[in-house]
Amino acid sequence: xxxxxxxxxxxxxxxxxxxxxxxxxxxxxxxxxxxxxxxxxxxxxxxxxxxxxxxxxxxxxxxxxxxxxxxxxxxxxxxxxxxxxxxxxxxxxxxxxxxxxxxxxxxxxxxxxxxxxxxxxxxxxxxxxxxxxxxxxxxxxxxxxxxxxxxxxxxxxxxxxxxxxxxxxxxxxxxxxxxxxxxxxxxxxxxxxxxxxxxxxxxxxxxxxxxxxxxxxxxxxxxxxxxxxxxxxxxxxxxxxxxxxxxxxxxxxxxxxxxxxxxxxxxxxxxxxxxxxxxxxxxxxxxxxxxxxxxxxxxxxxxxxxxxxxxxxxxxxxxxxxxxxxxxxxxxxxxxxxxxxxxxxxxxxxxxxxxxxxxxxxxxxxxxxxxxxxxxxxxxxxxxxxxxxxx
Amino acid sequence: xxxxxxxxxxxxxxxxxxxxxxxxxxxxxxxxxxxxxxxxxxxxxxxxxxxxxxxxxxxxxxxxxxxxxxxxxxxxxxxxxxxxxxxxxxxxxxxxxxxxxxxxxxxxxxxxxxxxxxxxxxxxxxxxxxxxxxxxxxxxxxxxxxxxxxxxxxxxxxxxxxxxxxxxxxxxxxxxxxxxxxxxxxxxxxxxxxxxxxxxxxxxxxxxxxxxxxxxxxxxxxxxxxxxxxxxxxxxxxxxxxxxxxxxxxxxxxxxxxxxxxxxxxxxxxxxxxxxxxxxxxxxxxxxxxxxxxxxxxxxxxxxxxxxxxxxxxxxxxxxxxxxxxxxxxxxxxxxxxxxxxxxxxxxxxxxxxxxxxxxxxxxxxxxxxxxxxxxxxxxxxxxxxxxxxx
Numbered sequence: 001x002x003x004x005x006x007x008x009x010x011x012x013x014x015x016x017x018x019x020x021x022x023x024x025x026x027x028x029x030x031x032x033x034x035x036x037x038x039x040x041x042x043x044x045x046x047x048x049x050x051x052x053x054x055x056x057x058x059x060x061x062x063x064x065x066x067x068x069x070x071x072x073x074x075x076x077x078x079x080x081x082x083x084x085x086x087x088x089x090x091x092x093x094x095x096x097x098x099x100x101x102x103x104x105x106x107x108x109x110x111x112x113x114x115x116x117x118x119x120x121x122x123x124x125x126x127x128x129x130x131x132x133x134x135x136x137x138x139x140x141x142x143x144x145x146x147x148x149x150x151x152x153x154x155x156x157x158x159x160x161x162x163x164x165x166x167x168x169x170x171x172x173x174x175x176x177x178x179x180x181x182x183x184x185x186x187x188x189x190x191x192x193x194x195x196x197x198x199x200x201x202x203x204x205x206x207x208x209x210x211x212x213x214x215x216x217x218x219x220x221x222x223x224x225x226x227x228x229x230x231x232x233x234x235x236x237x238x239x240x241x242x243x244x245x246x247x248x249x250x251x252x253x254x255x256x257x258x259x260x261x262x263x264x265x266x267x268x269x270x271x272x273x274x275x276x277x278x279x280x281x282x283x284x285x286x287x288x289x290x291x292x293x294x295x296x297x298x299x300x301x302x303x304x305x306x307x308x309x310x311x312x313x314x315x316x317x318x319x320x321x322x323x324x325x326x327x328x329x330x331x332x333x334x335x336x337x338x339x340x341x342x343x344x345x346x347x348x349x350x351x352x353x354x355x356x357x358x359x360x361x362x363x364x365x366x367x368x369x370x371x372x373x374x375x376x377x378x379x380x381x382x383x384x385x386x387x388x389x390x391x
Numbered sequence: 392x393x394x395x396x397x398x399x400x401x402x403x404x405x406x407x408x409x410x411x412x413x414x415x416x417x418x419x420x421x422x423x424x425x426x427x428x429x430x431x432x433x434x435x436x437x438x439x440x441x442x443x444x445x446x447x448x449x450x451x452x453x454x455x456x457x458x459x460x461x462x463x464x465x466x467x468x469x470x471x472x473x474x475x476x477x478x479x480x481x482x483x484x485x486x487x488x489x490x491x492x493x494x495x496x497x498x499x500x501x502x503x504x505x506x507x508x509x510x511x512x513x514x515x516x517x518x519x520x521x522x523x524x525x526x527x528x529x530x531x532x533x534x535x536x537x538x539x540x541x542x543x544x545x546x547x548x549x550x551x552x553x554x555x556x557x558x559x560x561x562x563x564x565x566x567x568x569x570x571x572x573x574x575x576x577x578x579x580x581x582x583x584x585x586x587x588x589x590x591x592x593x594x595x596x597x598x599x600x601x602x603x604x605x606x607x608x609x610x611x612x613x614x615x616x617x618x619x620x621x622x623x624x625x626x627x628x629x630x631x632x633x634x635x636x637x638x639x640x641x642x643x644x645x646x647x648x649x650x651x652x653x654x655x656x657x658x659x660x661x662x663x664x665x666x667x668x669x670x671x672x673x674x675x676x677x678x679x680x681x682x683x684x685x686x687x688x689x690x691x692x693x694x695x696x697x698x699x700x701x702x703x704x705x706x707x708x709x710x711x712x713x714x715x716x717x718x719x720x721x722x723x724x725x726x727x728x729x730x731x732x733x734x735x736x737x738x739x740x741x742x743x744x745x746x747x748x749x750x751x752x753x754x755x756x757x758x759x760x761x762x763x764x765x766x767x768x769x770x771x772x773x774x775x776x777x778x779x780x781x782x
Binding site: 004005006007008009010012014016017019020023025026027028029030031032033034035037038039043066067068069070071074078098101102104105106194196202203204224225226227228229230245246247248249250251252253255256258259327333338 | 395397399496616638718724
């Protein structure tokens with residue numbers, strides 16, 4: 001008989017997935033029921049209700065897409081766009097770029113507003129873009145750019161989008177559950193997220209929410225949505241009162257998401273946000289003591305994703321080898337750079353269950369050793385001391 | 392604190408999901424690792440290798456789509472079809488119909504060959520359709536129609552498709568792991584399945600395989616695939632040697648699939664098929680003793696999905712109430728009819744871990760009681776006796 005699979009025990013401090021609460025793993029291993037079982041239908045209702053609460057929305061159509069965060073991105077765009085529509089997409093990192101790619105696959109016209117990687121999308125960027133474009137159907141922004149660590153000030157820029165009359169699509173993959181996401185207060189028409197970031201649930205589902213204006217746009221479509229699997233007008237009949245069979249939902253993953261949302265609710269959103277903020281500040285103080293330099297200006301840094309330039313390493317050392325040593329010797333995962341930042345930065349995720357004081361300190365201690373071995377100079381113990389002083 | 396979620400213990404004898412092996416539930420609850428962790432990359436290679444073995448193929452591009460079976464269906468069709476292409480789809484149930492819907496969303500021309508529900512697609516159907524259509528790019532057939540219980544004789548009809556030069560797309564959602572599926576021997580160019588049927592893994596992934604001719608068609612595309620999430624030319628770089636980040640794979644679900652495939656391999660495919668056949672025969676004998684009548688002729692019946700017309704019930708009883716009683720009083724799930732068969736038939740799934748002699752007997756015993764209460768006449772104990780005699 002083959003040996004059962006035993007996963008290594010990692011400390012997950014990369015750009016996601018994050019550490020999962022033991023209660024969520026326990027929910028995953030509950031026995032399976034059918035996708036139309038009354039017990040499962042009740043669980044779906046619970047997921048919808050709890051998702052509304054973390055999204056801070058009253059949107060009826062709030063549910064989990066049966067795919068990962070990118071499937072949620074595609075769901076929002078393919079349902080709202082048709083051939084010939086125009087969409088403004090702000091591109092300040094990898095995920096804005098991905099949205100442009102999907103918009104083009106919808107045969108819609110994309111107006112890509114390029115912003116240097118590492119900078120947030122600001123109100124002025126939005127106002128300028130809207131002045132130049134006649135009547136876009138949709139404006140899309142990434143709230144928390146996981147590829148750069150920048151957070152765009154949505155409360156500040158949302159009114160400009162509202163005045164334009166365009167639909168507002170927000171990527172909240174990395175922000176949801178780690179910092180305020182205010183779907184209704186910000187006037188967001190469609191939003192998608194992932195489960196494996198600040199919700200601390202394994203990857204496999206994408207929470208989404210659609211407001212009344214988005215639904216109206218879907219009802220007025222001339223052609224069917226190009227994806228059958230992601231067609232919201234069909235999926236809503238399964239997640240809604242009709243319970244019409246569409247596809248078989250990933251049952252176990254929904255168990256896990258429900259449990260993860262319970263954990264979030266028990267802690268309380270405000271307390272959870274504050275925990276993310278404190279641990280970010282502690283890590284930032286420690287990292288700067290080691291010679292790391294942040295990519296993003298202080299006011300726009302994400303609490304859950306710290307992007308940093310490395311201090312200068314001695315010859316023969318490189319960032320990829322250091323990350324590999326962190327994984328092999330300390331069982332800690334952190335992320336490297338994507339796209340323009342490949343080989344240049346590290347991305348340290350402090351998301352959900354991974355955003356814990358003791359985990360920040362464990363990382364900083366490990367970094368002290370491997371950086372010293374790579375020829376970086378700093379006062380021993382200074383990183384941990386700075387982190388402890390910061391909070 | 393909220394109570395942790397406790398799922399009811401069901402015996403899953405519907406059209407899927409099926410019962411899950413405890414080892415698979417154990418794998419699901421293993422701690423999470425990153426989607427680029429060496430341990431996870433090794434697991435992906437294991438999944439690919441084991442999937443090739445159950446698909447009986449040497450196709451390098453064999454992997455699990457990060458969505459359920461319908462996402463696998465969409466993956467095959469959107470990657471192979473472009474605007475203006477012609478596709479022949481055989482429709483002898485719900486899933487053939489679904490393929491037509493997706494083909495149209497690809498802006499391809501669909502030639503739907505309608506065959507009465509409950510009948511298989513036969514060689515003559517294929518030859519006739521190919522004579523009438525000039526040069527279809529693709530021919531799609533459902534191997535095991537879950538909505539009707541009919542199995543089409545693929546070995547018999549495949550040569551006609553091969554002679555036409557069209558790409559052959561096969562739906563093996565319900566058949567894979569329960570009866571022979573011979574991708575290479577049959578000359579299938581693209582095939583998709585689900586995890587929650589005869590592989591007895593929770594729903595959430597869709598095993599797919601693409602052969603050289605399918606890959607060639609993908610390389611020659613004029614436009615990008617309309618789905619970013621399901622674009623095989625990008626996904627193959629993540630599942631292949633390059634390991635280029637595309638989306639975050641559902642890690643825990645892949646743990647589960649790897650374990651489910653190990654369980655399959657330990658039993659051996661031939662033994663597993665024979666078990667499915669024996670338990671189907673036992674159930675069929677028992678069900679006929681109770682007055683059920685099979686929808687499908689004997690030679691074309693699926694071993695894993697038994698579709699039956701109910702015996703005549705006394706006034707005041709209906710099939711939906713009986714199924715609900717089976718669930719409430721016996722915790723057994725079976726399926727009702729879909730589409731044209733809604734309200735008319737039952738679908739009894741004997742898939743993977745659910746295809747066990749003692750589970751067949753448990754169902755028959757429960758049916759004896761609830762049918763007697765619904766005014767059906769038969770000799771007490773006859774169903775169980777017939778089932779026991781049949782094997």
